[in-house]
Amino acid sequence: MIKNIIFDLMNVIIKKDSNIKTIMHFTNDEKIAEDLIQYIFKTEEWKLLDLGNISHEQAIKEMQRKAPKEYSRLIEEVMNHRCQYFTVNEETVNIARTLKEKGYHIYVLSNMATFTYEYFQEIDFFKLCDGIIISAYEHLVKPDEKIFKTLLNRYDLKPEECLFIDDDDTGRSLETANRLEILGRRVNPNDSQDVVTLLKEYKIEI
Numbered sequence: 001m002i003k004n005i006i007f008d009l010m011n012v013i014i015k016k017d018s019n020i021k022t023i024m025h026f027t028n029d030e031k032i033a034e035d036l037i038q039y040i041f042k043t044e045e046w047k048l049l050d051l052g053n054i055s056h057e058q059a060i061k062e063m064q065r066k067a068p069k070e071y072s073r074l075i076e077e078v079m080n081h082r083c084q085y086f087t088v089n090e091e092t093v094n095i096a097r098t099l100k101e102k103g104y105h106i107y108v109l110s111n112m113a114t115f116t117y118e119y120f121q122e123i124d125f126f127k128l129c130d131g132i133i134i135s136a137y138e139h140l141v142k143p144d145e146k147i148f149k150t151l152l153n154r155y156d157l158k159p160e161e162c163l164f165i166d167d168d169d170t171g172r173s174l175e176t177a178n179r180l181e182i183l184g185r186r187v188n189p190n191d192s193q194d195v196v197t198l199l200k201e202y203k204i205e206i
Contacts, residue, residue: 002183002202004130004157005099008166008173009110009117011189013093013125016086025085026077039067040078049113052136056115083119091192093125095199098206100128108132109151109164111141131155143172148180163202165195 007013016022019041023033040046045062048054054062060079064072096106106128110117114136126132133151140147152159164177164184174186183202187194196206 001161002104002163002204003161004105004107004163005096006107006109006151006162006164006182006184007092007096008164008168009108009112009120011167012165012187012195013089013096013108014086014120015089015190022082022085023078026074026081032071032074035067036071036074036078039063039071039075049115050111050135050141052114052139056113083116086120088120088123088125089190089192092195093123093128095192095195095206096125096128099199099204104204105130107151107155107157107162108134109142109147109166111135142166142168143170143176145176145180148176148182152180163199163204165198 010016019037020033023036027033040063043063043066045054045059049056049059056079060076063075067075100106108129108131110133112134114134117134117136131151131154133147133154135141135147138147138150140150151157159181160183162182164174164182165187166173166184167187167189168174169186171186174184177184185198187198199206
């Protein structure tokens, strides 16, 4: 019997565009935008942010050091202001609220840098949560099974009583979850109706 619903954050609770669309808020030049993807999102520093092994400020400095000097200002602007172009998926938050009212426990398991989490930490969704695991605070990232076990152990959860909702298109996070007997499948990014469909597949009506 499912008692616990575990939500990923990005593209499930928090909507974001593709990296290229996000960066186009900062420049009208597609070539510059494509370069910025390489200098920001394809770097080792970006991975270290999710792991919590580098500060936001250190990451910016390292990205700037490795990129051509003319990109320094844009790197800082994107890193410091990209979150303002993300929005909360209120439809999925309402689903979580209904689940809470029906007696389900709500948890978060998400790969996310501390800067991004702290930007959103006051949203109503987190008031519904019984527990939150953010990769940067644990120095672990999905799909490592250690971060899943951290969630289970910290909140004394039985895996077979948990349903995991994640948009990971590699499938690796769900593979780890399922191997640990946590239920669930990948949902389409930012698709509240697919979340409802998934819940129905496990006999949970909204």
